[in-house]
Amino acid sequence: MPFVLYSSLRRFWTSLVLVVLISLSAHAQACPRIAVLNAGHAEIIEALGAGDQLVLMPNDPSLQGHLPEATRYHRPPSAESLLAEQPQYVIAGTPARHRGLLKQAERLGIEPVMIGRTLPPAERIRRLAEYVDRVPQGRQLIQHIEQDHATAKRIADGRPDVRVLHLSSSGAGSTGTVTGAGAATSADALIRRAGGINVGAEAGLERYQSLSAEGVMSMAPQAVLVSRLELPELGGAEGIWQQVPGLAHTPAASAQRLIVLDHAAVKFDGATSGQATRTLAEALHTP
Numbered sequence: 683m684p685f686v687l688y689s690s691l692r693r694f695w696t697s698l699v700l701v702v703l704i705s706l707s708a709h710a711q712a713c714p715r716i717a718v719l720n721a722g723h724a725e726i727i728e729a730l731g732a733g734d735q736l737v738l739m740p741n742d743p744s745l746q747g748h749l750p751e752a753t754r755y756h757r758p759p760s761a762e763s764l765l766a767e768q769p770q771y772v773i774a775g776t777p778a779r780h781r782g783l784l785k786q787a788e789r790l791g792i793e794p795v796m797i798g799r800t801l802p803p804a805e806r807i808r809r810l811a812e813y814v815d816r817v818p819q820g821r822q823l824i825q826h827i828e829q830d831h832a833t834a835k836r837i838a839d840g841r842p843d844v845r846v847l848h849l850s851s852s853g854a855g856s857t858g859t860v861t862g863a864g865a866a867t868s869a870d871a872l873i874r875r876a877g878g879i880n881v882g883a884e885a886g887l888e889r890y891q892s893l894s895a896e897g898v899m900s901m902a903p904q905a906v907l908v909s910r911l912e913l914p915e916l917g918g919a920e921g922i923w924q925q926v927p928g929l930a931h932t933p934a935a936s937a938q939r940l941i942v943l944d945h946a947a948v949k950f951d952g953a954t955s956g957q958a959t960r961t962l963a964e965a966l967h968t969p
Contacts, residue, residue, distance in 0.1 A: 713732075720776065724736060725952050727814055731816060744945040823953065830959055833960050839877075845933075846873045846881065849907070850890055851912040859893075862891060870883050885900070907948065910942050
C-alpha cells in the first residue's frame, strides 16, 4: 500500500475514533447518572422519558415493573451504595428525613439536590426536567396537568365541598395500623384541588397518623379515598367499612361512598396529578 494512502487512512480512522469519543463524552455529560430518594421523583423522571438516567431509587410497589435498570433500596442507601452507583446528583424530597444523607453525598463529591415532595406538581416537574435535560417534555407534561386541573375546578365550582378521608395501610410505615392522611401529604393537595375537604388535616393530623375509632367517627367523612394497591389490605371494597374501626358509623359508610385511585396518583400527586384530580373531582361532584 502506498505510504500516502496508508497515512490518509490512518488519519481518517484516528479522526473517526476522536469523533466517537467526543460524541460519547457529550452524551455522558448530557445524560447524568441520578439517584433519587423519593419514589414520586422517579415516577416523574420516567414520565419525562429519562428513566435510563436513574441508577438508584426507593423500592416502591407502585413502580414494580418500571425502571428495571435502576438499583432499588429498602433502607436509606449507605455511602458505599452511593459510591457503587456513581451518580452525579442525589435528589431528595423530604428535608427532615434526607438532610443527613444529602450532607453525606456532598462529602463524597456528589451534588445534593432538594426538591420538596410537597411542592406543587408543576414546580417539581419543572425542576426535575432541568436536571434530566428534558425541559420541552416537562413543559408539555405541565400543560396537560394544568388543563386537567382547570377541568377539575370547573367540575367542582358551585358545588359544596365533600368531606374526604384518605385511608392508608402503609402510611405509618411498618406499624400495621390503618392511618389517615393529614396535612403535608400528596393526598391532602389532591383532595383540596378536587373540591374536597381533607378531614384528616382538618382534625390536625400531620402526614400519616394512626386512627382511633372515635377519631374516625368524629371526622364524619362523606367519602373515603384509598389506593387500588392498598385496598385489599384495608378489607376490600366490601369489607373496608367493618375492618377500619369506626368507619361503619360515618356518612361515607351509609352512602357506601368509596373512591379508588391508582397508588401513584394518591401517594405522589406527580406525573398523573392532572388525571387523578379530574377523576376525583368527577367522583366527588358528579351525580
